[in-house]
Amino acid sequence: FRVTRNSNLYVDEEEVENLLTAIEQELRRRRRGEAVRLEVRTPVGDRLKHALLSVFSLEPSDLQECQGPVNLSRLQELVRLEDSEKLKASVFVPPVHPSLRESEDVLKVIRRGDVLLHHPFDSFSSVVEFIDMAARDPDVLAIKQTLYRTTPDSAIARALVFAAESGKQVTVVMELQARFDEEANIRWARRMEEAGIQIVYGLVGLKTHCKLSLVVRREEDGIRRYVHLGTGNYNAATARIYTDLGLFTTDPEVTAEVATVFNTLTSLGRPPEFQNLLVAPFTLRRGMLERIDREARNARAGRPARIVAKLNAVQDEEVIRALYKASQAGVSMDLIVRGICCLRPGLPGVSENIRVRSIVDRFLEHSRIVRFENAELEPEFWIGSADWMPRNLDRRVEVMCRVRAPALCERLQGILDVYLRDDVKARLILPDGSHRRVEPKEGIRAQEVLMRQSLAAPVTELGTA
Template identity: 45%
Template sequence: MDPIDLHSTELFINRELSLLEFNRRVLELALDESLPLMERVKFLAICSSNLDEFFEVRVSGLKQQIITNTQKIGADGMPPEETLQKVSDTCHTLVSEQYLALNEVLLPLLEKENIHFVRRRDWTEQQTEWIKSYFTRQVLPVVTPIGLDPSHPFPRVVNKSLNFMMSLEGKDAFGRDSGLAIVHAPRSLPRAVRLPDEVSGGGDRFVFLSSVIHAFADDLFHGMKVNGCYQFRVTRNSDLFVDEDSIDNIAHALRGELAQRHYGDAVRLEVADNCPPEISDYLMSKYNLSRVDLYQVEGPVNLSRLMPVIDMMSRPDLKYPALHQSMPQPLDRRDNIFKAIQKQDIWLYHPYHSFNPVVQLLRQAARDPEVLAIKQTVYRTGSDSAIVKALVEAARAGKEVTAVIEVRARFDEADNIRLADKLHEAGAMVVYGVSNHKTHAKMMMVVRREGDKLRRYVHLGTGNYHTSTAKLYTDVGLMSCDEQLGEDMHYVFQTLTGMGKATRLKKLYSAPFTLHKQFSRLIDTETENALNGKTGKIIAKMNQLTDKRMIQSLYKASQAGVKIDLIVRGICSLRPGIEGVSENITVRSIAGRFLEHTRIYYFHNDGKPLVYASSADWMERNFYRRIEILFPFENQRISEKIIRFGLTPFLADNCMSWVLQPDGSYVRNQPNESEERMSAQDYLIKKLAG
């Protein structure tokens, strides 16, 4: 039998189509009857928001490749033109399913709970009077209609903004009768307005801003008649381009680029289903789009705008129960976090464990006279978070504060630039990492004088230093004062802020230098063990898996008999279950209340397990174009807990997990009649949360 070619394109799944499969799983949660109703609405909004970003980044990237003839063909061998066509087919189906979920499932269920989105035709006289007053007071003063004529050419419409094409009849004060106008809905206006109790008639009743503008559109064009009002939205290329080899200051260059993000090339046009063909054709011509880029929808053109509605209502019965985060036992009733870390390494598992210990470490460091220096990487933090306030306090107290801020964190560039300015003003040292390499590592180091020596306290994690997402994303972290870990981190920071050759680290592995090699060695060890009749086993949990060489290493391990369980939340380019290649590999995806964000890697190692966590997924960009860190859990007690809580429950999940099929589709696990329902996240809430 001829050996199987592991370079064959048939062994790899297209990454764009795999990402759309993840969005399909999110949409499936909106239809899950076991979930609270308002959470289902939230999943619908998340699916819409995810698709927005998909068009802004992935679709725009494909279009750019075609336009510039710089086509990049991935391991799956699918050229951009073919990918774009399949993406369009999938997205049109997915969008149709979104609006079916809204109109046929969620809105009727909301009405049963006395929550209504009231259509114009159903407004009572009293409601119409109130809405008319709202329009006059709140909408009319901030809306600027633009008639289209030679003096008023078609305006530049902001990315993802709500707009209306108006079909007009009559002449204006200057005798103009072009027949068309555009009305832009300012972002300051809420997209759903709650009717006050005195006119609602009971329950929660909302009207969409689009309905309000439609109802009183004539008031925007005095003396003229509005024959048609059609909402539309344009999605644009939102990637920023900065040539880092030809600039002196990346933050300064990004400031200039940010202003243009809202006006990139159009990649998608959404219109209401009542929009006539001549209007949609007119809009497509203005944005240089074709039919494959047009999405006609039965409802508001931006479902992600439903998210604020959830926060407007006090209906805890329709939401997840409140999460009471716990403190890790070594920190219970301990005021001095430095003494706690001296006693033992501390592991954190958010959001089940509180993020407060990380904030507490910084706050105590800022106020402790024995602390000399603080160094931290910042990817996504929020410019006004408790973490930032602690860093500012430390800098103002005279500590040597060094912040490695990644200003290129997509869609957080403006926040990170503001954060850099704030830390600069406080006296901190701010650097922007390494040219052409995003600093994605999550690490913090505190240097403290203790007697006649200096001790380093470190925090390493898989997630961002963001106090809000720490309640929504699952991430693991390690707090330690291990001397070698501290020394390794010192050299990593030195590499980031200064110049010089990469130093050989003792316990950490870093990208772009040793991370890929280390993972390859670990997989090869399991392969050799299996070939020699020993047990070979790998469990890896990550967000994305696309790196071709890593996938080929896993295929070789599978062929040798290594049992491989992969837990991959989003994109997965590996095809499991192929005879002679990957029959020993299973891939599952977990979706639920929290966004699975942990990267945990387990290797059996002939009965002496090695357990690591990392900021890195198994993607080419993480291995070669980012600064990443892989760190070990050496304490046996902690490593056993990481396996017990960070990996095992997800392999046992039988209701909130999906299994990847060889063809790239996913099948949701369902418990058998004799099985108890097992949700990994629910299990961890019971076992770890307060």
């Protein structure tokens, strides 16, 4: 059997004097958290079921009977015991992005043009090197960083500590309530404060979930900002097994708006309107709804109209209703949703123009890409940290960034295309909410294709694609 306990932390951020200490106290209580679910493997006798329910003070409705093992993670031990390599996935060592392979100066490459990384197909080491180089560069004046999930041996956290100890101005927006990573974050928060880093715990009542890194550097032609913006955490361990996107840029408009986000997180001011970013909980919901409605208007006017979105979850009622209306207006939509999807595709008169697929494979699909056709203008591509869920749109600080460089948009289009062609690991969501495997035709397995492409990619001069 297995018991699930309540892991929520109950902290009133407006009332506590020391948020870090309050969360530490809550973590000690969580180890004795109230049981909320009991799983047992069938068959199991009524006497044992009632005894277990009594021990954990649960009701019969809290009992879940499982056909098979109740904790599949224990099967990982079989993998460690197996010596035959034929039964295991082949080892994949992510190569460095082509534009960064022949250069020892990451910042120099970024100055020449935006760089789009697709992890784990592009090595996460380039992100670590970016922050480490900034920490050691005497011309770097300041570093600002968001951290949601860290590891006890985080190279990025160590680089930030080194930067502060070297006299640089370092600000870290640390989310202490990243579930199950609270203890690691607390340890780093204390270590960073000792090093002189300004630690900020974000806005009251909102989790800081956006993935941002800002470097301010003194150069011959003045002050220049460098930004890394991503869909995944600054965590080298998960970067090897999650698919995520990261954008390096020195675009003055984008970097200025990222600086504004950091100013908002470290002060009480309300952010202004953005042109290149959509920021939750301020402008992201409205920005997505406006663009969905624009596609619907274009469809009704007979212009090209299409939406393609790759997300972890689609759960927000207002967004789903907007997608239904767009479908009824004639907008063609393809959604690639790895997890929860409350939208029902293919319902006559409601969502017959919406197709939804889910891909579960070797790497956890975690990247978020949204593409709007935008009629006769250039299609809009957005990447960032937010899913279409109420918590992302209303209760977290999230950032989505528009990607404008043509070569980067072309690569994002290629990524979406290969996921939409997957007929090995893809499943379609049917109108009744059930799933079925895609009928194999071409034998395309998206993650395998992306691995082969990354290993075969030639070195490029410009850091664009």
